[in-house]
Amino acid sequence: MLKKLSVQSRMVILAAITSMIIILVNILLFLYINRSINEINRVYSTNVTINELSDSLGRVQEAMTEYLNTKSTDSMERYFDAEQEYREKLDQISAEGYRGDNMAVIQNISNLSDTYLKVTEETIQAKRGRVVEKYNISFERAREIYGYINAYIYSLNNEQFRLNSESYEVLRASFRSLELVTMLAILVASVINVFLTAVMTKNIMDPVRQREIVMETHLKDAELKYLQAQVNPHFLFNTLNAGAQLAMMEEADRTYDYIQNMAAFFRYKINRGDKDTTLAQEIGLVDNYIHILNVRFSGEIHFEKEIDEECVNVSVPGMILQPVVENAVNYGIRDIEREKLIRLKVERLPELIRVRVMDNGAGMTEERIREVLSGNAGENPVMKDSNGVGILNVMSRLRLFYDREDVLQMFSEGEGRGTIVDILIPLPEEMKEKENVSDHAGR
Amino acid sequence: MVSQPEKDHNRSIIVAALACLLLLTFCTALSVFSHQERASVHSPEEAGPSGMGRHYAFISGRSQPSLYRAVYASAREWAEREGDYLELMGENLSVDYDKNELMEIAIDAKVDGIIVEADDSAEMTGLINRADSEGIPVVTVGSDSTSAERKSYVGFGYYDLGQNYGKRILQHAKDDPQSVLILMSPEAEDSSQNIIFQGIRETIERSEASRYFDLKTMAVPDASAFGAEESISGLIMQDESLPDMIVCLNEIYTTCVCQALVDYNRVGDTIVYGFYENGTILSAIKKSIISATVTVNTSQMGAYCIEALREYDTYGYVNEYMQADIEVIDSDNVDAYLPGTKEGEDA
Numbered sequence: 001m002l003k004k005l006s007v008q009s010r011m012v013i014l015a016a017i018t019s020m021i022i023i024l025v026n027i028l029l030f031l032y033i034n035r036s037i038n039e040i041n042r043v044y045s046t047n048v049t050i051n052e053l054s055d056s057l058g059r060v061q062e063a064m065t066e067y068l069n070t071k072s073t074d075s076m077e078r079y080f081d082a083e084q085e086y087r088e089k090l091d092q093i094s095a096e097g098y099r100g101d102n103m104a105v106i107q108n109i110s111n112l113s114d115t116y117l118k119v120t121e122e123t124i125q126a127k128r129g130r131v132v133e134k135y136n137i138s139f140e141r142a143r144e145i146y147g148y149i150n151a152y153i154y155s156l157n158n159e160q161f162r163l164n165s166e167s168y169e170v171l172r173a174s175f176r177s178l179e180l181v182t183m184l185a186i187l188v189a190s191v192i193n194v195f196l197t198a199v200m201t202k203n204i205m206d207p208v209r210q211r212e213i214v215m216e217t218h219l220k221d222a223e224l225k226y227l228q229a230q231v232n233p234h235f236l237f238n239t240l241n242a243g244a245q246l247a248m249m250e251e252a253d254r255t256y257d258y259i260q261n262m263a264a265f266f267r268y269k270i271n272r273g274d275k276d277t278t279l280a281q282e283i284g285l286v287d288n289y290i291h292i293l294n295v296r297f298s299g300e301i302h303f304e305k306e307i308d309e310e311c312v313n314v315s316v317p318g319m320i321l322q323p324v325v326e327n328a329v330n331y332g333i334r335d336i337e338r339e340k341l342i343r344l345k346v347e348r349l350p351e352l353i354r355v356r357v358m359d360n361g362a363g364m365t366e367e368r369i370r371e372v373l374s375g376n377a378g379e380n381p382v383m384k385d386s387n388g389v390g391i392l393n394v395m396s397r398l399r400l401f402y403d404r405e406d407v408l409q410m411f412s413e414g415e416g417r418g419t420i421v422d423i424l425i426p427l428p429e430e431m432k433e434k435e436n437v438s439d440h441a442g443r
Numbered sequence: 444m445v446s447q448p449e450k451d452h453n454r455s456i457i458v459a460a461l462a463c464l465l466l467l468t469f470c471t472a473l474s475v476f477s478h479q480e481r482a483s484v485h486s487p488e489e490a491g492p493s494g495m496g497r498h499y500a501f502i503s504g505r506s507q508p509s510l511y512r513a514v515y516a517s518a519r520e521w522a523e524r525e526g527d528y529l530e531l532m533g534e535n536l537s538v539d540y541d542k543n544e545l546m547e548i549a550i551d552a553k554v555d556g557i558i559v560e561a562d563d564s565a566e567m568t569g570l571i572n573r574a575d576s577e578g579i580p581v582v583t584v585g586s587d588s589t590s591a592e593r594k595s596y597v598g599f600g601y602y603d604l605g606q607n608y609g610k611r612i613l614q615h616a617k618d619d620p621q622s623v624l625i626l627m628s629p630e631a632e633d634s635s636q637n638i639i640f641q642g643i644r645e646t647i648e649r650s651e652a653s654r655y656f657d658l659k660t661m662a663v664p665d666a667s668a669f670g671a672e673e674s675i676s677g678l679i680m681q682d683e684s685l686p687d688m689i690v691c692l693n694e695i696y697t698t699c700v701c702q703a704l705v706d707y708n709r710v711g712d713t714i715v716y717g718f719y720e721n722g723t724i725l726s727a728i729k730k731s732i733i734s735a736t737v738t739v740n741t742s743q744m745g746a747y748c749i750e751a752l753r754e755y756d757t758y759g760y761v762n763e764y765m766q767a768d769i770e771v772i773d774s775d776n777v778d779a780y781l782p783g784t785k786e787g788e789d790a
């Protein structure tokens with residue numbers, strides 16, 4: 001699936017994956033660090049609660065003392081508020097789940113506080129009732145118990161402080177190890193990222209590299225051919241021209257024609273071999289070719305043309321028609337005993353221009369046609385044409401040129417019954433428009 | 444068949460997946476590690492029962508620290524076996540409360556039972572009676588408050604103890620009269636010392652050798668800080684009047700005598716009988732600085748205390764008097780008590 005994506009998309013996916021890993025690791029670490037900080041903040045919370053309890057107890061004692069001093073309503077209210085608050089704090093601290101010795105201390109504080117609050121209540125009642133002696137005694141007793149409770153709160157606070165400090169030390173140690181773990185995690189993530197990047201870029205780059213190598217080879221090949229071609233033309237044309245002049249001087253018209261045709265044929269091959277051209281020029285080349293062959297084969301080859309002149313100006317890739325005709329000669333009609341016929345027909349179909357090359361030669365089986373068209377013909381001569389351009393080459397260039405699959409067809413009614421090769425050229429836009437205009441005009 | 448590039452591709456996908464798996468494993472390990480580390484922080488409290496049965500209080504004075512600590516340790520162990528909690532009152536408190544104040548705290552804190560090293564003072568009697576009136580059973584340990592409403596008394600036979608000392612003293616009978624000095628606390632408000640003294644005196648008087656012994660007592664103050672040590676140092680430093688034998692009736696005196704004999708180079712000048720055991724005393728016996736010490740079975744005492752409170756809780760009454768065993772430690776059996784050779788004892 002990954003193979004179908006473009007290199008860019010694959011690089012983006014790679015970057016996304018590696019970034020995701022880093023982000024994930026960072027988020028995890030961030031969560032851990034955050035939690036640790038919260039825990040450090042919570043370490044001394046029990047001390048805070050105990051201090052609040054102690055302060056609250058102080059307010060009860062203070063409010064009671066003030067009431068005994070002033071008998072004011074304000075202080076009375078403050079006493080009840082403080083008492084209420086103290087009871088709440090006491091419940092809160094009892095619910096905190098202390099264990100062992102500290103649980104006993106909490107129980108003592110709780111029970112002593114009950115006694116204490118009972119005594120302070122009695123003291124306030126006695127003061128209200130102006131029983132001087134009683135409230136003096138009660139007050140002393142309250143102060144005593146207040147002292148006991150404070151001693152217990154103080155010792156609980158100390159004990160908790162000691163325990164919390166131990167916890168704090170553990171947390172600090174864990175924080176230090178967290179630092180180490182954090183660094184390790186980032187390191188591991190980085191190593192994994194580098195590794196993933198290496199693995200995945202290798203995956204991405206390999207097909208690209210393979211294509212590059214094939215293209216380089218082709219380029220080298222083309223360069224070589226180009227260099228070879230550069231040497232030949234001058235010598236070839238000079239020779240041919242010399243031959244043509246000689247024929248003219250000797251008034252050998254047929255020889256002159258032959259050499260002229262040959263010169264035209266090779267000029268075309270050399271100049272147009274890799275360029276776009278028109279159908280008309282392609283047909284001219286075929287004429288030259290047939291003329292040369294007919295000199296060679298003593299006019300055995302009958303060549304018939306049926307050309308729709310409207311179509312000859314369409315632009316086509318160079319060297320598409322002659323190889324097809326050459327094929328028809330080499331593998332179709334060369335070895336037959338009867339009359340050798342090649343027919344070229346250019347006609348216009350609704351959406352296409354069809355260039356048909358027909359021979360009455362050896363013919364092909366359907367299986368053979370399939371092999372040739374699918375490129376599985378192996379070392380078959382069809383592939384290795386004498387001019388270096390085979391049917392497959394023609395087909396692939398037509399496909400590239402017109403950007404469509406359906407460009408070449410082959411038919412045969414069987415062995416000994418000839419072969420038809422159709423080149424299908426899509427109708428150029430200007431011809432379609434002309435047609436539309438004439439359609440409209442016709443209406 | 445799978446082509447080579449496809450194989451490579453598959454392999455790299457597997458490798459990448461493994462790398463991700465490794466990372467995930469690492470992250471999981473990290474979280475588990477961090478969780479476990481914090482687990483210890485979440486319960487910083489000392490290990491202990493999360494729920495509490497009955498809550499008892501243990502109160503003792505200062506004169507016999509090792510003895511009562513050992514009794515407390517044993518009693519606490521017995522209490523915890525049934526899920527109860529025994530608090531050593533005043534422990535870890537910032538204020539140094541005395542026995543009577545600790546009694547008040549225990550009563551105001553509405554504990555379920557009190558074990559106290561009592562005395563015959565009016566204040567202690569009053570506090571025990573107040574506890575009783577508030578429904579808190581009191582068991583006295585070591586020394587009693589005879590007239591108070593305590594439910595039971597766990598102690599040892601003081602008269603027996605005295606007889607023990609007497610018999611040891613008689614073993615040293617010679618033709619010359621020998622002076623025996625008995626160190627006693629003037630602050631003691633119970634009769635235990637008197638009973639011990641009586642035991643010694645009667646044992647010696649009943650013997651034929653009684654005329655060879657001259658019994659004397661000396662009051663060594665032990666309530667005030669460092670008082671005992673000063674008095675005993677003073678006694679040992681005197682050149683002339685060092686008695687032939689010294690009998691110490693508590694742990695502090697015994698320890699002070701051991702130390703003073705060594706400090707003033709008087710080892711061997713006098714025969715010493717001590718009371719109770721601690722590291723100093725045991726090693727002093729081992730080095731023959733003192734002859735013997737009399738100790739009580741503290742684990743038995745602790746067990747009896749808790750047993751008494753439980754029995755009272757269950758049946759509403761309990762034996763008034765429970766007696767723990769007395770043991771004598773001398774050079775013959777001291778090895779059995781030294782640390783490493785005896786289990787479960789406070790050295």
